[in-house]
Amino acid sequence: MDGVLADFDGEFTRITGRKWDHNEWSGLRSPKEEKWEIISKHPYFFRDLPWMRGARSMVHFVAKTTDHTSYVPGIMSAASNHIKASADQKRIWLNREVPILDDSKHVHIVAHREEKAAFARPGVILVDDHKLNIEDWIAAGGIGILFESAVQVIDELQTHLNAPEQQYLTARFEAAI
């Protein structure tokens, strides 16, 4: 969800004036704790995230393209291990912003990033901004699209959706990175 539909990085920069730099934070225990501490002071951080640029168009494209077909759009997201309320707030965000999805059937909020690949199947497409998630998904037999921009994802989806064997389409998000 974050980095594909919801603009986690942009909101972090907006409230702190600092970039959420994965290289800077990765593996460094205390800076990582610091950044989550900052977010924890904003109790509705995940509920109130803004959209990524172009992401509404991407969702409309998916909805229109898959309508009257066997393709089923879905959402997958990893809750933050640091923010207990993140899972509930992600569902609130999705219900409010993407009400076309059936929450119970096609929204999967997993506890850890590593659990996502268990949903991979031949023909199932994952859109994610985290390279490791895409690599794990492909290794588990799915089709992965590494998010760079909404326009790029729409272009790649257009190609894949013409393939007759695909039956399930998942847009997936990641918070615990």
Ligand SMILES: [Mg+2]
């Ligand atoms: Mg993500």
